Amino acid sequence: MRLVLVPTPIGNLEDITLRALRTLKEAEVVACEDTRRTGLLLRHYGIATPTLRLDQHTVHRARELLAPYAYVAYATDAGTPGISDPGAELVRMALEWGWKVEALPGPTALIPALVASGLPTHRFTFEGFLPKGGKERRERLWALAREGRTAVLYESPHRLRKTLEDLREVYGPEHPVAIARELTKVHEEVFRGTLEEALAHFLEPRGEFVLVLAPKEAPLPEGEEVLQALRAKGLKGKALFQALLE
Numbered sequence: 001m002r003l004v005l006v007p008t009p010i011g012n013l014e015d016i017t018l019r020a021l022r023t024l025k026e027a028e029v030v031a032c033e034d035t036r037r038t039g040l041l042l043r044h045y046g047i048a049t050p051t052l053r054l055d056q057h058t059v060h061r062a063r064e065l066l067a068p069y070a071y072v073a074y075a076t077d078a079g080t081p082g083i084s085d086p087g088a089e090l091v092r093m094a095l096e097w098g099w100k101v102e103a104l105p106g107p108t109a110l111i112p113a114l115v116a117s118g119l120p121t122h123r124f125t126f127e128g129f130l131p132k133g134g135k136e137r138r139e140r141l142w143a144l145a146r147e148g149r150t151a152v153l154y155e156s157p158h159r160l161r162k163t164l165e166d167l168r169e170v171y172g173p174e175h176p177v178a179i180a181r182e183l184t185k186v187h188e189e190v191f192r193g194t195l196e197e198a199l200a201h202f203l204e205p206r207g208e209f210v211l212v213l214a215p216k217e218a219p220l221p222e223g224e225e226v227l228q229a230l231r232a233k234g235l236k237g238k239a240l241f242q243a244l245l246e
């Protein structure tokens with residue numbers, strides 16, 4: 001079985017490579033998250049390959065659903081399959097089953113957001129979507145700030161303000177951030193400012209967002225003081241880490 005991951009536009013339909021179009025045309029079937037959405041793209045380019053739904057709820061049945069085919073193209077709703085979408089799970093399973101997996105280079109939201117941010121690009125960390133809440137979310141936020149690299153996050157419009165508020169708490173209100181909204185679409189916008197300014201700017205967020213945070217210089221001086229105080233109390237190792245997160 002040959003499985004080719006095909007990146008598709010994140011807005012502007014012109015953002016697709018010639019190789020991606022040829023693959024979509026030559027494959028026996030295009031497996032995709034949403035047959036309507038991918039169908040629009042295929043029709044736009046006059047491609048008649050049949051589609052088959054393979055989303056987060058059905059991806060675990062990929063082996064059975066794709067069994068009749070020898071050459072499958074896989075596309076997600078937008079961007080590169082495998083980046084914050086069911087593509088990663090499909091690749092993991094496909095490799096286990098001994099399928100030949102190929103990934104085409106192409107559009108993804110994180111790279112244009114990072115590059116347009118004006119923040120350092122030579123070392124960055126991609127966080128995707130943060131956990132929705134609880135200890136896991138807190139841990140990830142603090143770990144991110146400690147990394148000392150530019151950080152790229154995905155967020156949905158209805159959670160954007162909550163995430164900006166949490167980031168303000170960890171990074172501080174004056175910390176620089178760039179927020180790319182609706183990349184490659186009519187209402188494309190790249191906001192550049194502080195976390196406090198971002199909260200004042202995005203009062204009723206709409207559209208799709210990528211957040212790019214500047215690296216934290218001299219990471220967490222206040223954290224360092226807390227650390228010293230906890231060490232002075234005799235806390236070490238795992239217990240020290242736990243106490244830091246509380």
Ligand code: SAM
Nearest residue numbers: 010079080083084108109154155182183208209
């Ligand atoms: N696989 C995709 C990629 O390669 O970027 C990401 C899929 S993930 C389910 C969807 C998220 O990507 C959105 O919530 C948003 O954070 C980001 N995104 C996708 N398209 C975007 C766009 N045109 N502008 C800004 N962010 C976008």
